[in-house]
Amino acid sequence: MDPVSATRPSPPEPADAAPRGRRRGRRAGGADTRDALLAAARAEFAERGYEGATVRRIAEVAGVDAAMVNHWFGGKDALFTASLDLPLDPEALLALVLPGDPERLGERITAMFLQVWDGAGGGPLVAMIRSVATHPDAARMMREFVSRVILDRFVGAVAPDRPDERAALCATQILGLGMVRYVLRLEPLASAEHAEVVAAIAPTVQRYLTGPLD
Amino acid sequence: MDPVSATRPSPPEPADAAPRGRRRGRRAGGADTRDALLAAARAEFAERGYEGATVRRIAEVAGVDAAMVNHWFGGKDALFTASLDLPLDPEALLALVLPGDPERLGERITAMFLQVWDGAGGGPLVAMIRSVATHPDAARMMREFVSRVILDRFVGAVAPDRPDERAALCATQILGLGMVRYVLRLEPLASAEHAEVVAAIAPTVQRYLTGPLD
DNA sequence: GTCTATACAACGATAGAC
DNA sequence: GTCTATCGTTGTATAGAC
Numbered sequence: 354m355d356p357v358s359a360t361r362p363s364p365p366e367p368a369d370a371a372p373r374g375r376r377r378g379r380r381a382g383g384a385d386t387r388d389a390l391l392a393a394a395r396a397e398f399a400e401r402g403y404e405g406a407t408v409r410r411i412a413e414v415a416g417v418d419a420a421m422v423n424h425w426f427g428g429k430d431a432l433f434t435a436s437l438d439l440p441l442d443p444e445a446l447l448a449l450v451l452p453g454d455p456e457r458l459g460e461r462i463t464a465m466f467l468q469v470w471d472g473a474g475g476g477p478l479v480a481m482i483r484s485v486a487t488h489p490d491a492a493r494m495m496r497e498f499v500s501r502v503i504l505d506r507f508v509g510a511v512a513p514d515r516p517d518e519r520a521a522l523c524a525t526q527i528l529g530l531g532m533v534r535y536v537l538r539l540e541p542l543a544s545a546e547h548a549e550v551v552a553a554i555a556p557t558v559q560r561y562l563t564g565p566l567d
Numbered sequence: 568m569d570p571v572s573a574t575r576p577s578p579p580e581p582a583d584a585a586p587r588g589r590r591r592g593r594r595a596g597g598a599d600t601r602d603a604l605l606a607a608a609r610a611e612f613a614e615r616g617y618e619g620a621t622v623r624r625i626a627e628v629a630g631v632d633a634a635m636v637n638h639w640f641g642g643k644d645a646l647f648t649a650s651l652d653l654p655l656d657p658e659a660l661l662a663l664v665l666p667g668d669p670e671r672l673g674e675r676i677t678a679m680f681l682q683v684w685d686g687a688g689g690g691p692l693v694a695m696i697r698s699v700a701t702h703p704d705a706a707r708m709m710r711e712f713v714s715r716v717i718l719d720r721f722v723g724a725v726a727p728d729r730p731d732e733r734a735a736l737c738a739t740q741i742l743g744l745g746m747v748r749y750v751l752r753l754e755p756l757a758s759a760e761h762a763e764v765v766a767a768i769a770p771t772v773q774r775y776l777t778g779p780l781d
Numbered sequence: 782g783t784c785t786a787t788a789c790a791a792c793g794a795t796a797g798a799c
Numbered sequence: 800g801t802c803t804a805t806c807g808t809t810g811t812a813t814a815g816a817c
Contacts, residue, residue, distance in 0.1 A: 386786075408807060418788050423808065425786095483700035486693055486750050496751050521747055521756040522767055528751075529743020533735055536700050537710050537742075542735040552781035553736055557771045567766035784817075795806075 387425045389415035394436040399490035403433055403497045434502065437494060440477045441469060443502050455511050459559030463551045466527055471547070475535030482528075482536060499524060512562055522561035530554055601639045603629035608650040612694060619701075622646075647698070647705065661721055669725050673773030677765045680741055685761070689749030696750060713738060725776055736775035744768055 393414035397406040408429050412419040426432040434443065446469070450461045470478050484491045499520065508520040530550070533539045542550065607628035611620035622643050626633040640646040660683070664675045684692050698705040718734040744764070747753045756764065 407805080409805080419807085420789085420809080421787075429807065479700055482746075483697065486697040486700055492751055496753050499751070499753060518755050518759075518767070521753045524751070524753060525743035525747045525756070525768070526740060526771070527743070528746045529739035529741070532696075532742045532746060533739045537706055537713070537738070539710050539713060539735045539738060541732050542739070545732075549781070553732070553775075554739070557740070557774070560771070561767075567763070782817100785813105785815090787812100787814080789812085790810090792809075793807095796804090798803080799801085 386415070386417050386421050389417065390421060390425060390432065391436055394432050395438075398433060398436055398494055399488075402493055403429075403501065408432075430501065433494075434498065437498055440473060447502070447507055451507065451510065455563060456559070458511060458562055459555040459557070460551055462523070462527070463530075463555045463558055464547060466530070467547045467550060470531060470535060475531070478531050478535050482532065508562065515566065518566065519561050522566070523558055526554060526557050526561065600629070600631050600635055603631060604635060604639060604646065605650055608646050609691075609694075612647060612650055612698060665721065665724065669777060670773065672725060672776055673769040673771070674765055676737070676741070676772055676776075677744075677769045678761060680744070681761045681764060684745060684749060689745075692745050692749050696746065729780065732780065733775050736780070737772055740768060740771050740775065 390411065393411045394406070397411045397414065400406075408422045409419045411432070412422060415421075422429065422432050426435055446465060450458075450465050453461060481495070485495050486492075500517070503524070504517055504520040508516045508523065512519045530542075534543050534550075537543075604625065607625045608620070611625050611628065622636050623633050625646070626636060629635075636643065636646055640649055660679060664672070664679050667675060695709070699709050700706075713734070714731075717738070718731055721734075744756075748757050748764075751757075
């Protein structure tokens, strides 16, 4: 057995030893299917990545049926984002900031990140950066999250040419802003007003989104 | 001078020491101890971060007494900064990249960071980011290091107006590039050629250096 | 009784073996 | 080409909580 799933409390081999609770119907109170799926998903996604992990395997590790993924999360995508345990809902934020003039999207993106991160005091961001810098598995999950959500559903809608390069470039500026303002706390950027930061940063994001890349 | 093999500071000498030629005390084999401590410190800080690494453990790995850390570096903090400064000598790099057309300085800076970080495989950068995100003291040291070297001796010479803001903005783009390319390893930026990365990133750095900020 | 969490079967798509 | 295995997903019947 692989080392990751070996740490899981309930091994996924119920078939022969004991019939167990493979019955239909609502499970007796105490067995939390949703949490079991989340825990199994974190282990599987971390070990095998998004593509390598399978819904069936996750459900097997969790000891439930694969259909429970759809029932509780809506699909593999949603289970993946849920397993990241992000403090905010990226889908909602995307829907909030996407409509409007595409030539001012850089402003809205920069302002949104400032608002979100300032509101949380930068703590979750620092924790995320630390986790990503410490665990390669976390880095891969974050990378695949950015590719899947930010790229496919966001940059692609605005920048048809070279969308992945544009998405990565946007990530450099946004992540770098977070590093300097909340991790390094380098002045005067750490204490600057949102408007001033947006005025300086947003043109860069805008160029990465819709401008010339060289 | 080779900027990569940094000029190492000499061991501390008594304040009333005569000019350079005079040697006090024993010297045999001292440099080996210092190098061993640096190598062990790099490994320990990279693996456990600033807080997790211990002076005793570093000295043990180096095969010397823990008091040698104080003797050669002055303490754990100084040893940490020394282990960070080791892969690149900022003074030499500054002298190497500063002369030339100021309007193409962004290109030279971006290319320099790419060359330095790629040469090291990104390892020291990842270790630095991890330590900075883990330990506030490490963030403070790095912040003061950036302020002192990058700001006072570099940006100030090129951008007289709002030099600290320009320095912080440059840091966002350079650090963000490092995060995406070496920590997150987000494609296509993680595998892109230097020329392509410079073409996309350098205009941003150039604007932060000499362009309008809003 | 209603509601719903659950298990099972099956579907279309896809990738690889032969 | 066909065959097979496996993927994500959907429909549906049912057992248990309410």
